[in-house]
Amino acid sequence: MFKSFLLISLIFSNLIYSSASGEEWLDDFAKRVKTKTAKQRVPGYLFAFIEEGKPAKMVVSGKTANNGSAITPQTVFRLASVSKTFTSILMAKMVDENKLSWQTPVKKMTSEYSFDNSKNLQLAHIVGQSSGFSPNAYDNLIEANYPVKRVLSMLTDLKPLCSPGECYTYQNTLFGVIEEYFQENNTSYGEQLESEVLRPLSMKGASVGRDGLVAADSWAKPHVAIAKNKWRSVKVNEDYYRFSPAAGVNASGADMVKWVGALLGEQPNVIGPQIIDQVTQPRVKTKREMHRRLWQRYLKDAHYGLGWRVYDFDGHRLNYHGGWVKGYRAAVAFAPDQKVGYFMLMNAESNLINDFTADFWASYFKHYDDQQKLAAK
Numbered sequence: 001m002f003k004s005f006l007l008i009s010l011i012f013s014n015l016i017y018s019s020a021s022g023e024e025w026l027d028d029f030a031k032r033v034k035t036k037t038a039k040q041r042v043p044g045y046l047f048a049f050i051e052e053g054k055p056a057k058m059v060v061s062g063k064t065a066n067n068g069s070a071i072t073p074q075t076v077f078r079l080a081s082v083s084k085t086f087t088s089i090l091m092a093k094m095v096d097e098n099k100l101s102w103q104t105p106v107k108k109m110t111s112e113y114s115f116d117n118s119k120n121l122q123l124a125h126i127v128g129q130s131s132g133f134s135p136n137a138y139d140n141l142i143e144a145n146y147p148v149k150r151v152l153s154m155l156t157d158l159k160p161l162c163s164p165g166e167c168y169t170y171q172n173t174l175f176g177v178i179e180e181y182f183q184e185n186n187t188s189y190g191e192q193l194e195s196e197v198l199r200p201l202s203m204k205g206a207s208v209g210r211d212g213l214v215a216a217d218s219w220a221k222p223h224v225a226i227a228k229n230k231w232r233s234v235k236v237n238e239d240y241y242r243f244s245p246a247a248g249v250n251a252s253g254a255d256m257v258k259w260v261g262a263l264l265g266e267q268p269n270v271i272g273p274q275i276i277d278q279v280t281q282p283r284v285k286t287k288r289e290m291h292r293r294l295w296q297r298y299l300k301d302a303h304y305g306l307g308w309r310v311y312d313f314d315g316h317r318l319n320y321h322g323g324w325v326k327g328y329r330a331a332v333a334f335a336p337d338q339k340v341g342y343f344m345l346m347n348a349e350s351n352l353i354n355d356f357t358a359d360f361w362a363s364y365f366k367h368y369d370d371q372q373k374l375a376a377k
Contacts, residue, residue: 022056029360030059036352041229044071044220045346046253049355049364052264052339056082056257060064060096064347065221065233073253076205076216077345080323082330083249086259087178088127088279088307089271090193096275100128102306109181113152118160126174127306130284132160138173142239148176158220168284168304170277175246189244200270201262205252210241213250218346222327231348233327240325247325253345256332262318262332262342273346279306280319280336294358318367333361338368 010330026049037045044062079086094100100109102124107115115121118132125131137158141151151173160168179189190208198206205216212309213219213236223231240247251259262271282303289295289302289309301312310316317337323330331353334341342360 012245017274023367025363026057029363032359033059033356034061036356038222039229039351040350040352041231042346042348042350043223043231043233044348045344046071046073046075047262047342047344047360048253048257049219049360050257050260050334052261052266052343052372056261058370060253060255062347062353064218064339065223067139068221069218071220071347072218073257074205075218075220075249076207076213076252076255077330077347078236078247078325079219079249079251079330079345080247080325080328081172081322082323082332082343083247084127084175084244084307085285085332086193087175087189087196087245088305088306090189090196091123091127091178092275092278092306094270095343096272098167098314102278106177110152110177110184111154112149112180112184116160117156117377119166120163124283124306125240126171126177127279128165128260128261128283129168129170129304130165130166131169131171131174131176132162132164133158133169135169135170137169137171137173142173142243143237145239148179148242148370149335152176152180170285170304172240172243172246176243178245179243180341189248189344193249201258203251203255203258205250206259207257208244209250210236210250212236216250216252218252219250220328220345223348224327225349237326239341247323253343256343256345260332260334260343264336264339264341280308280310281305282310292354292358294355298358298362302310313361314365316368318361320357321336322357324349333357335364338364339349340364 046060048056048058050056060071079224095102104123106121138151182192193208221233224234226232282305284304286302286304290299298314299311303310309320318333318335320333329346332343346353
């Protein structure tokens with residue numbers, strides 16, 4: 001079931017139904033999404049456009065499962081690697097409070113692993129995806145349910161491809177170091193994210209871990225493709241949840257509106273501008289991003305910051321991250337100069353989300369540039 005735009009008022013925490021967004025470019029984008037997801041028979045999704053200081057505009061469609069209930073703004077999804085954007089903010093807050101430094105050696109974060117194979121490895125290299133280890137090292141062991149400690153022990157024996165900070169090498173397993181750091185300090189990643197980020201932002205449906213997802217009143221079940229345009233619901237695996245700083249956060253559409261709003265500067269007491277500046281500074285070039293389908297016609301430059309991809313999108317600054325685990329896709333992005341943001345959540349492994357995200361920003365920036373030209377006349 002496709003719903004028209006919902007205007008979400010964070011001030012009064014209520015929903016105001018509208019027959020249209022009031023912006024033709026956004027209505028046209030929503031129609032394209034509706035047509036393409038219907039053709040693929042995507043079980044469910046939602047997306048939202050957020051402008052600083054204004055009610056968010058959200059589209060909600062589909063069901064939690066074939067025989068499930070309708071998806072609503074309160075339905076909880078897995079965020080997969082979009083979790084890394086939360087981890088980057090949490091760690092940046094700790095750096096800002098002098099509890100850690102981005103230059104803190106990894107071997108000082110956890111006493112159990114020496115990482116003598118990469119002696120200069122620092123916190124920034126974990127969050128900034130520049131450890132030097134082969135990309136996605138031992139992800140297969142995560143999916144085989146190897147214990148975190150065993151996977152990290154095996155990483156310490158892996159020979160790096162380059163020195164830390166010199167090349168982009170995307171990881172999930174290495175984020176286990178952050179969880180181990182919290183455990184050795186008698187807490188957990190989930191507890192710290194809850195107290196420092198989720199609760200202060202009133203992200204009431206957000207959580208960390210499988211238990212938090214399945215305990216929600218409404219949660220989107222994961223779906224995998226079994227044939228062209230056919231999907232099957234599958235169980236939620238624990239695997240990547242065990243590496244929660246990499247891929248363990250859950251959130252609803254209503255929660256994500258608050259998250260993006262905070263990234264746009266609406267909650268400076270929780271996430272100050274210096275925090276956002278830290279994590280979105282370009283650090284290591286990501287050349288392969290320049291050749292992504294549909295994106296390549298717009299990307300002029302691409303880097304990874306700290307938990308964020310930093311793009312030059314046709315002359316505009318764009319901070320972005322995507323996520324993918326079994327049965328789910330997610331994307332979040334914001335344009336700091338225009339103070340606008342976007343996210344999309346799906347309970348299916350559809351690659352459409354990549355095209356939609358590029359399409360959204362191409363449409364928005366064209367609209368923005370046209371408005372600027374009109375204003376200049």
